[in-house]
Amino acid sequence: MVKAFIKKSTKSNIVYLGAGFDITYYRLNEQAATFYEIDLPEVIDARGKLLGEQPNELLIVGDIFDMKWTKQIDRSTLTLLTAAGVLQYFKEDKVIRFISEIKRNFPSVELIFDATNKVGLKHANRCVKTSENADAPIDFYIDDSMEFSKKPKQS
Numbered sequence: 001m002v003k004a005f006i007k008k009s010t011k012s013n014i015v016y017l018g019a020g021f022d023i024t025y026y027r028l029n030e031q032a033a034t035f036y037e038i039d040l041p042e043v044i045d046a047r048g049k050l051l052g053e054q055p056n057e058l059l060i061v062g063d064i065f066d067m068k069w070t071k072q073i074d075r076s077t078l079t080l081l082t083a084a085g086v087l088q089y090f091k092e093d094k095v096i097r098f099i100s101e102i103k104r105n106f107p108s109v110e111l112i113f114d115a116t117n118k119v120g121l122k123h124a125n126r127c128v129k130t131s132e133n134a135d136a137p138i139d140f141y142i143d144d145s146m147e148f149s150k151k152p153k154q155s
Contacts, residue, residue, distance in 0.1 A: 001112055005080045006033045013079040017064045018086035021047060025057055034077075038062050038069050065098055070105040079106055083113040088124075088138045095140050099152040115142045 002024060006012055012033045016022050019037035035057040037047065044061045053059050062069035064086070073079065081102065087095050102111060116124060121141040128137055142148045 002080065002082065003028065003030075005078075005110065006030055009078045011077055013073060013077050015073060015079060015081045017081055017083040019043070019047065019059075020085075021050065022084070023051070025054065026051075031056060034058070034074065036060055036073055038064060065094065067101050067105055073106075075106055077108075079109045081106075081109060081111045083111070085114065087113050088115060088140045089136060091139050092141075096151050103152060115140060117141055117143045 002014055006014070006028075010032065013036060014024075014033050015036040015038065016024070017038055019039045020043060022037070025035045025037070033056065035054075037044070037057065038060045039047070040063065041061045044059050048059050058072065060069050060072050064083070087098075090098075099111065102109060116138070118141050121138055124138045128134060
C-alpha cells in the first residue's frame with residue numbers, strides 16, 4: 001500500500017504513527033517520499049541509536065494523540081499515515097476523535113490502520129491474558145468498516 005501511494009505523486013509523505021522499530025523505510029529504499037517516524041521519547045531514542053536517521057527520514061518524538069507532531073509534517077504534500085498495531089489498544093471514541101483531528105490537520109491525507117472484528121477481539125484478548133502483556137488488552141474493533149468510516153464525520 002505504501003509503494004502504491006508513493007507512485008501517485010512525484011513527492012509524498014509517509015508517516016508511521018507508533019513507528020517502533022518498523023523498517024519499511026529500509027525495505028522500500030524510496031527517495032521520492034519523506035518518511036516520518038513518530039513515537040514516544042524512549043522509543044525514538046532507542047530507534048535513533050539502533051537505526052539512525054536517514055536523509056529523507058525524520059524521527060519525531062510525540063504522542064500520536066497530541067497533535068503537536070503534525071506541525072513538523074509538510075501538510076502541503078500528499079500524505080499517507082500508517083498505524084499498524086497501534087489503534088487497537090484504545091477505545092473507539094478515542095480513535096474516532098483521533099481520526100477527526102487528522103482530517104482537520106491535513107488537507108490531503110490517507111490513513112491506513114489494522115483492526116479486527118468483535119470475534120477477533122475476543123480471541124486476541126484471550127491470548128493477551130496468557131502472555132507477558134496481560135495488562136495490554138485490545139479494546140478497538142470494527143465489525144462494519146463502511147459504518148465506521150462515517151463516524152469521524154459525525155464527531
